[in-house]
Amino acid sequence: MANNTGNAFNFGLFKRLISYTNPYKKTFYFVGIAAILLSVFGVVRPYLTKITVDESIVPKDSDNLILYIVLMLSALVLEVLFQFLFIYFANWLGQEVIRDIRVKLFEHMLNFKKQYYDKSAVGRLVTRAVSDIETIASIFSQGLFMIISDLLKMLVVLGFMFVQSWRLTLLVLVVLPFVLYATRVFQKKMKIAFEEVRTQVSNLNSFVQERLTGMKIVQIFSREKTEYNHFKNINEKHKKAWVKTVWYNSIFFPIAEMSSSITIGLVVWFGGLRVIQTSEETLSLGVIIMFIQLIQMLFRPLRQIADKFNTLQMGMVAANRVFAILDTKSTIANTGEIKAKNLVGEIKFEDVHFSYIKDEEVLKGISFEVKAGETVAIVGATGAGKSTIINLLSRFYEIDSGKITIDEINIKDFTLKSLRNEIAVVLQDVFLFADTIMNNITLGHPEIKEEDVIEAAKQIGVHKFISSLPNQYYYNVKERGVMLSSGQRQLIAFLRAYVSNPSILVLDEATSSVDSYSEQLIQEATEKITKGRTSIVIAHRLATIKKADKIIVMDQGEIVEIGTHQQLLQQDKGYYKSLYEVQFMQEEEI
Structure with a gap:
């Protein structure tokens, strides 16, 4: 034209x-x-x-x-x-x-x-x-x-x-x-x-x-x-x-x-x-x-x-x-016919390759498995490909090659809406609309009632904080949630994920810019919402990493180590051990 x-x-x-x-x-x-x-x-x-x-x-x-x-x-x-x-x-x-x-x-x-x-x-x-x-x-x-x-x-x-x-x-x-x-x-x-x-x-x-x-x-x-x-x-x-x-x-x-x-x-x-x-x-x-x-x-x-x-x-x-x-054709192919519902949550990545720009691979043939109910922490330097993994799981991007399955079903075989309904994502950069806290949590979902939101808030320990605000759950957070601190915005995001009752939870739980009180609430909320459901966490805190059932260590788009915290520390000259000594040891001492 x-x-x-x-x-x-x-x-x-x-x-x-x-x-x-x-x-x-x-x-x-x-x-x-x-x-x-x-x-x-x-x-x-x-x-x-x-x-x-x-x-x-x-x-x-x-x-x-x-x-x-x-x-x-x-x-x-x-x-x-x-x-x-x-x-x-x-x-x-x-x-x-x-x-x-x-x-x-x-x-x-x-x-x-x-x-x-x-x-x-x-x-x-x-x-x-x-x-x-x-x-x-x-x-x-x-x-x-x-x-x-x-x-x-x-x-x-x-x-x-x-x-x-x-x-x-x-x-x-x-x-x-x-x-x-x-x-x-x-x-x-x-x-x-x-x-x-x-x-x-x-x-x-x-x-x-x-x-x-x-x-x-x-x-x-x-x-x-x-x-x-x-x-x-x-x-x-x-x-x-x-x-x-x-x-x-x-x-x-x-x-x-x-x-x-x-x-x-x-x-x-x-x-x-x-x-x-x-x-x-x-x-x-x-x-x-x-x-x-x-x-x-x-x-x-x-x-x-x-x-x-x-x-x-x-x-x-x-x-x-x-x-x-x-006329722009830039949509994810929604050809799947299986409706994802009440998934067990067993996840497999099989030789997955992905690139945002052609011939510049971000993920270089990664393979791993997450058993149902497990909490898996992903650690690595900036640009290692951690966030890319969670984007691919929800099909925000299409992989170049390989296969991703949930409950042994290729995620491409699920309808896009039903797949995303079963996966809740809490991002590091929390986005809130210029609306009430209640509407930011339910996002207009007709099946999520006010009493459900309040009960969920009590369970993960954020009810007290919301109740202290003017108009409480009907407090308008303004554009991008500017009326709340970064820690408070993240707590709202945790609650939003929790009330959706997902089969799989994905968290980017960064707390570098929050106060110690909010960090404690976030840690408690993390433990509560990950309990009993498959969770993938891009971990930034040692406490989360230690409690994970498995740790995936990434470097430059490849998985270099997999194991528990103790197993990985026992590997001489291991990547995780070096990362721990540089980044986490001081936190543990504190």
Whole structure:
């Protein structure tokens, strides 16, 4: 789609967009009929003006004058009524369409691989889902149907002009091709300009979203001035992109206005001379006045069409970007038919290879087994592949080769939803929504009741902490849980995992940034929720490692040792023993 940037119009894209009106065909056809009627009403009033001048004003017939004024008023009321219906239902149709597209887009994004979000700027995705889709609505409210209405009006006006006076119409047609050519050039230039505008809007949104989210880092490292200057540069590019569209408008609209004035002047000059010098019955003062009105009606839609094409082009650019996301194939294959339920929790990794970037393996053929009910600790240096293991178990990423099974069933054979329902994950970086603690724990799950949450909180020792907060379980933690400490956020994450009653628990139980009281609560919560269920823990504390039934030691994507704490300490020059002496011995002494 992106290759069509230079084309004035992409009919394939337009056809795809129009297909979203299929559920609303009656409204679509009604708006089309209203557009036709408006084009007819457009010539009725000038024609009544011509009759009024020729049959009432010139012969000074006051009786007919009143009649024609009433007729003009009636035509105006009907035109206003259909104009109202046309505008209302065109906008209504646009809102229905973008609602459907936005829902489809969000559903599509919900199923993207985690890898897609690793590579995509959140600000750009927000722009696509919000402002770009709003721009698509303008295709229907201010673009498509307005253009159709204006084109029909122009055709009807031209045809009516020929019927009334072909000589005066030829004068109009002398200037018209020049304006049409200028309009065509204008459309092409504006298409390219609006592509640039949308690109700069995305860049601006992405930059602002990221800096607001990371404002703490900006202020900690005193980067305010640098980020301010960076923002000024991006904002300047955004301004220049819009100024380019203003430049094209500044050239085109005066040309169109001048062309209209020249045409009216030619008609008044030629028609006036004909009325004065000849007795031609088909040409009268009323006809000249009517032609002045019709010329304005002909050129005004032409100017408006160019303006509406701006709107249409912006909408098409936005649609191109939105459909690019809808066409992105970045989902985990959900071809499994087995529903995972009440799993025993026996896990096997068999010669699993995985890479985030092709030919750069993160896991290099790892194999291990976790028996049902066991707690397995994974230790190793940063970048050893520990977190990758827990991501692969829940199928956030697809393995390159090898096999992962749960209860001797390949995880690819489970339906994705049922598999993830049976695995609860508590990450080191806890994410909380700007909502109440209760909603952050249940995540809207209808089967998890308030009393279940409170009872679970008591069992793992966090009820007291929650009860001390204003509104207790209905305390709003604000965006990303900023109203809570890191330790408190992690306790909420433990409770969220516990109430889901998973068959398998995966924990990244880092406590480097929590106070000693929260750390003690986290340790107690860890012991409680891992008891009796299969658990894989990326261990950061010696206490957790010692209590594990098995320790998997990783280094550079490979398993270098497996055993209990005591078994691994007995290996001379072993990797774990060295890690223990450097990292854990001091903790044990304390």
